Amino acid sequence: MGDEIADSTLVKKVQGGDKKAFDLLVIKYQNRLVNLVSRYVRDVTDAQDIAQEAFLKAYRALPNFRGDSAFYTWLYRIAINTAKNHVASRSRRPQEVQPIGPDDETFDIDDALKETDTPENLLLTDEIQRTILQAIEELPDDLRLAITLREVEGLSYDEIAETMMCPIGTVRSRIFRAREAIDIRLKPLLE
Amino acid sequence: MSEDKMERISALVDGELGSRERNIAIDSIEVDPETRRSWQRYHIIGDTMRNTLPASVRPDLATKLNEMLENEPTILVPKLKRWPKNKFKEFTKPLGGLAIAASVAAMAMIGLQNSEQQTLNPEGGIAEIAANGSQSAPIDENITSSPMAESPIINVIPSTVRTVKYEPVKNTLEAKRLNPYIMNHNQVNSRMGVQWVSPYARLVGHETNR
Numbered sequence: 017m018g019d020e021i022a023d024s025t026l027v028k029k030v031q032g033g034d035k036k037a038f039d040l041l042v043i044k045y046q047n048r049l050v051n052l053v054s055r056y057v058r059d060v061t062d063a064q065d066i067a068q069e070a071f072l073k074a075y076r077a078l079p080n081f082r083g084d085s086a087f088y089t090w091l092y093r094i095a096i097n098t099a100k101n102h103v104a105s106r107s108r109r110p111q112e113v114q115p116i117g118p119d120d121e122t123f124d125i126d127d128a129l130k131e132t133d134t135p136e137n138l139l140l141t142d143e144i145q146r147t148i149l150q151a152i153e154e155l156p157d158d159l160r161l162a163i164t165l166r167e168v169e170g171l172s173y174d175e176i177a178e179t180m181m182c183p184i185g186t187v188r189s190r191i192f193r194a195r196e197a198i199d200i201r202l203k204p205l206l207e
Numbered sequence: 208m209s210e211d212k213m214e215r216i217s218a219l220v221d222g223e224l225g226s227r228e229r230n231i232a233i234d235s236i237e238v239d240p241e242t243r244r245s246w247q248r249y250h251i252i253g254d255t256m257r258n259t260l261p262a263s264v265r266p267d268l269a270t271k272l273n274e275m276l277e278n279e280p281t282i283l284v285p286k287l288k289r290w291p292k293n294k295f296k297e298f299t300k301p302l303g304g305l306a307i308a309a310s311v312a313a314m315a316m317i318g319l320q321n322s323e324q325q326t327l328n329p330e331g332g333i334a335e336i337a338a339n340g341s342q343s344a345p346i347d348e349n350i351t352s353s354p355m356a357e358s359p360i361i362n363v364i365p366s367t368v369r370t371v372k373y374e375p376v377k378n379t380l381e382a383k384r385l386n387p388y389i390m391n392h393n394q395v396n397s398r399m400g401v402q403w404v405s406p407y408a409r410l411v412g413h414e415t416n417r
Binding site: 017018019020021022023025026029030031032033034035036037038039040042043044046047048050051054060061063064067068071072075076078079134137138140141144145148149152163164166167168172173188189191192195196198199202203206 | 213214217218219220221222223224226229230233236237243244245246247248249250251252253254255256257259260261262263264265266268269271272273275276277279281282283284
């Protein structure tokens with residue numbers, strides 16, 4: 017719910033002429049969208065291009081977005097349609113994929129090794145994953161639990177506070193400190 | 208970068224900020240490239256934990272898209288709603304009636320501005336009503352033109368000059384209970400410019416013999 021409100025704020029800013037607000041939405045959803053589109057096109061470079069095209073289409077269609085659905089649900093539909101059009105235009109046989117909804121975005125990354133993708137990018141992604149997962153393992157228990165409940169279980173701060181029997185301010189602080197601890201290890205890989 | 212600012216960014220990632228803090232956080236990301244990179248890394252952390260990271264991360268995808276958006280027109284969606292044509296007519300029709308009613312009321316108010324102002328003593332007792340800007344006229348106690356002069360609750364004795372005397376019934380239970388109620392009503396009536404009317408004296412059927 018809070019996520020939708022945050023997205024709604026950003027969308028309204030874009031609709032009010034603030035292009036930079038759209039950049040925040042792109043950063044937030046780009047990985048999820050590329051991951052989603054990869055289920056339709058096996059080539060990750062193509063998936064990235066399609067995701068980029070979907071974002072561009074979404075930007076152009078934003079004047080018509082009224083907020084009847086969540087922003088990501090709307091973006092998701094645009095991405096799927098863009099991916100399908102890409103597949104149709106290349107006259108490939110349709111991929112056999114299981115029906116997926118906006119929440120079902122996980123798949124095994126090993127399945128998506130592509131010939132056309134650069135080795136450096138693949139290695140980088142692999143290293144990013146290992147670094148983050150290792151940093152999480154090394155977190156103090158309270159920080160690890162807080163960030164796991166938030167990122168994996170999707171609990172709100174209220175719910176986490178109830179689960180961990182601590183104030184909401186403590187939840188906010190723990191999640192932040194967990195992210196900071198992980199970020200210290202991740203930052204050098206991306207600079 | 209201040210710890211408070213980064214904690215706010217972290218809470219923004221989770222959608223757990225109030226409106227004011229949310230706008231502050233968004234502004235800080237938009238103006239500072241380093242904060243923007245932190246925003247990006249926080250999302251990579253979450254995507255990794257949820258296993259939604261693509262096979263190949265492209266950190267520059269958003270930057271490249273920004274360059275493309277520079278060639279796109281700026282979106283400006285107007286906030287005001289437009290009234291449909293037939294709705295406009297529906298709205299203006301009663302307005303005409305309201306305008307007439309307002310004119311009538313205004314004329315009544317102009318007429319009443321020359322009438323006396325009424326002040327009532329909420330404690331009971333005799334309240335003298337003075338004419339507007341003039342000395343109060345003598346009260347003629349013998350004139351009782353109100354049909355409710357016989358009312359056990361109050362005696363309204365309008366004067367032929369421009370005073371009205373309110374004489375509450377003394378020292379009875381009913382008086383203690385009802386007189387302030389009637390006084391308050393008359394205050395309201397005076398504000399509305401209603402004279403010579405004590406509807407509660409008419410409407411409140413009070414029986415003393417029970």
